[in-house]
Amino acid sequence: MAEHYTLRVNGASHDVRDAWLGESLLYVLRERLGLYGTKGACEQGECGSCTVFLDGAAVCSCLVLAASAEGCDVTTIEHIGSDDEPSDVQRAFVEQGGVQCGFCTPGLVMAVHALLDANPSPTRPEIREAISGNLCRCTGYGRIFEAVDAAIRERGA
Template sequence: MTTNHYTLKVNGKEHQVADAWAGESLLWVLRERLGLPGAKNACEEGECGSCSVRIDDEVVCGCLVLAATAVDCEITTIEGLAPEGELVDVQEAFIEAGAVQCGFCTPGLLVTIDKLLETNNQPDDLTVREAISGNLCRCTGYGRILEAVNLAAAKRREATS
């Protein structure tokens, strides 16, 4: 088994990854090597979106990124959305709208919605539904999730006005 040494920049902090199997996904390395279990592991084939993380400006499935190739970029996970002990508007909105049931899809949804609102803080319903179409909630709590997006969008508009 070939090992690999590389550096990943996650949530603004550089992490050394040593003695890792070259085939490990970014999701695996985040959770099992770097102590960042926020991104969830469910399907490992890009279906469910529970592993959604941000690489530079794009939201991608962490399970479909070969960790050793994710060097020289900014990786942001749910742990890095807000400073320690604080919440971003989307997290507050999820709590206020009761948009969390089992919670497994929540980190991926938060990362996805945070990015959506960054590009568009007044998204229409279709835009929201398409933006979160890759984040499956098997509790099927979409009504409150959509409510939370509207709430978060309003918070963000208020903050930027």
């Protein structure tokens, strides 16, 4: 009920003060905590750009009321890797040409990590289904499939 609440994001606690309680987790991550890696493109769970892990599950952060995530573990793209130390999935996206404008990319990286962490050897339809909630307007998905395949190969090697 308080006007302030605490979020646990990427292992660290953040106090959110004087916030309008109607703010989505996406908004708070970006505009209050400065974690701009998570993107918003539809505000209604249709594009997947805002995908984060909430207690380990990949969800759309635009559909999470931030104040309701108190006590949950939130993981964002910033925790997955960095420009200098990308994760295997991130490296594969760059090397296979899975990035064009890059706006959908952080959400896709999160979705692919969620997939491969749960299922190291998904079938082709399983891959497509796992990222079907992440819209990409530039690539037509072809190079993204290649990136997922490359990450699977690397993990299997």
